[in-house]
Amino acid sequence: TVAQGINNVLDKFKGRGTLNEENIQEGLREIRMALLEADVSYKVAKEFIKKVTEKAIGQEVIKNIRPGQQIVKIVNDELVELMGGDNQPINYNKKNATIIMMVGLQGAGKTTTTAKLAMKLRKEGRKPIMVAADLQRPAAVEQLKTLGRQLNIEVFTDESTPVRVCRRAVKYANENNFDTILFDTAGRLHIDDELMKELEKIKKKTSPDEILFVCDSMVGQDAVKSAQEFNNRLEFNGVILTKLDSDTRGGAALSIRGVTGKPIKFVGMGEKLDELEAFHPDRMTSRILG
Amino acid sequence: VGLGRTIDDDFLEELQSTLLSADVGALITTKLIAKLEDDWVGKKIDDNEQIINYLKQELHHTMGKNPPDIDFNQKKPHVILVVGVNGSGKTTTIGKLANSLVKDGKKVLLGASDTFRAAAAEQLEVWANRVGCQIVRQNEGAAPATVAYDAAEAALARDIDVLIIDTAGRLHNKKNLMLELEKVFNIINKKIPGAPHEVLMVIDACTGQNALNQVKTFKKDVKVTGIVATKLDGTAKGGVLLAIQRDLGVPIRYIGTGEGIEDFDKFDKNTFIDALFS
């Protein structure tokens, strides 16, 4: 693990004294390597190491604690703080039905997560309706309808355009006393201008209370590009990181948080519809540090 | 005659950033830069392009020669098992591959062995209709191995040239799911000796270093023979493919460049390496 690696390196600097830039350098090199291997963005890792260096330099070497342990603690605390705020709830609408819009790249897990979130909100006493706004992927509507049947949660469908489906869904939901509306949108590339404009139009016409960027936790360095562009275009409220039941280190979590400043609200921990959990920065940190 | 200068540190930093940001990986990048420094120590260069070309040659060399193209004529039916983690693009890739084979005059049959995910068979059916090929499927909840068996049996009975079997996405660290996949592999092998002749693993080009764990496990459990890298129409460079082909010895066969039926190409090493530096 990173902790062991650093301790081995810094054990060479036993004894009293202060942590200075020189004796920290090797340890930080180890940490930077670990972050990169964990898929943390190159730029975000660089900035992070700078912050840790500043925090570490000049600190008294605490007696009975190896310098390595001290560095690891600084790194750990800094990561937890960076990804912090582990209880960022959904922004509910105080007057009308709450509108939640799920967006992201192809295959990230939006449709599955829409159903998971609907199930969770119903457990909390809400009355959700899911909206099949992906009219492009083969059998996408069928996929959401199947999940709706499994959960006994209604799915709104319409044959027009994604923008119209969403608008009509809001009208239907309000007429039928649903208090939560979840839009499942088609996966798309952040560089597909036409499709990104479509999302902007849905946002403009329906004013969602919550836009959630659904992202595959196994993604590498590209995470920053897609997250940044989706955020620039839509100003999303939060992130849902999926497939964390894999053995990926999940450095994308730090990258996305680092470049967008937006919180990770939930994590997908499996394919079953009850496998959606709250995000815990301390758990994510120990995972990234491996 | 250029006056020449040694490589400057800013340029080395830039190269490191380029390679890391392309998902080439920290270990490979460190080794490459170290070799670069060794080979060019004290030597003068006229412009940075020389260094880029040197690196491209290095990568070319380390990726090795590509094996000969898949020969879909050598066995009948030629059986392809398609595997990979969730959402990588397997079902879509099958549609594209089937299309190119049908256009080549082959009689293609698809097996909808993903009996778990909502509307998985329906999704493959849409592709079969678009391509104009046959499909074998059952209802959700049937055992994947049963559908694979039925598809193999149908391929033999219906004089099929190429049988492509779609499987459910699964994480390589889920032991029970990998065992399920081995069952599918084994039942195909029992029904058609020598099959599957090709096990194509589909990988999302955005995947980070975890891709190596994925390939290692799938290769061990179901003998992956080739890789399809999808979503290369995005901004991801797919740098992990370097280690996959070089260190794990699995050749990259095809790439997916979009969601349309024609967005499918043979992997080209030159295009790939050039793109890493663009």
Ligand SMILES: Nc1nc2c(ncn2[C@@H]2O[C@H](COP(=O)(O)OP(=O)(O)OP(=O)(O)O)[C@@H](O)[C@H]2O)c(=O)[nH]1
């Ligand atoms: N293991 C695991 N699989 C997941 C998780 N979330 C989603 N999946 C799977 O990932 C695959 C893709 O999920 P979808 O919900 O279809 O993804 P999507 O973003 O809607 O895909 P597009 O609509 O095509 O963009 C499916 O096989 C899901 O079962 C998760 O947290 N863990």
Ligand SMILES: Nc1nc2c(ncn2[C@@H]2O[C@H](COP(=O)(O)OP(=O)(O)OP(=O)(O)O)[C@@H](O)[C@H]2O)c(=O)[nH]1
């Ligand atoms: N842009 C782009 N999207 C792709 C490509 N290949 C597949 N997709 C999209 O990725 C999403 C997932 O594709 P699927 O074919 O359902 O993936 P899968 O591996 O079969 O998913 P599971 O069966 O759920 O594991 C769909 O929205 C596809 O249209 C590609 O090359 N480029």
Ligand SMILES: [Mg+2]
């Ligand atoms: Mg979807």
Ligand SMILES: [Mg+2]
């Ligand atoms: Mg599929």
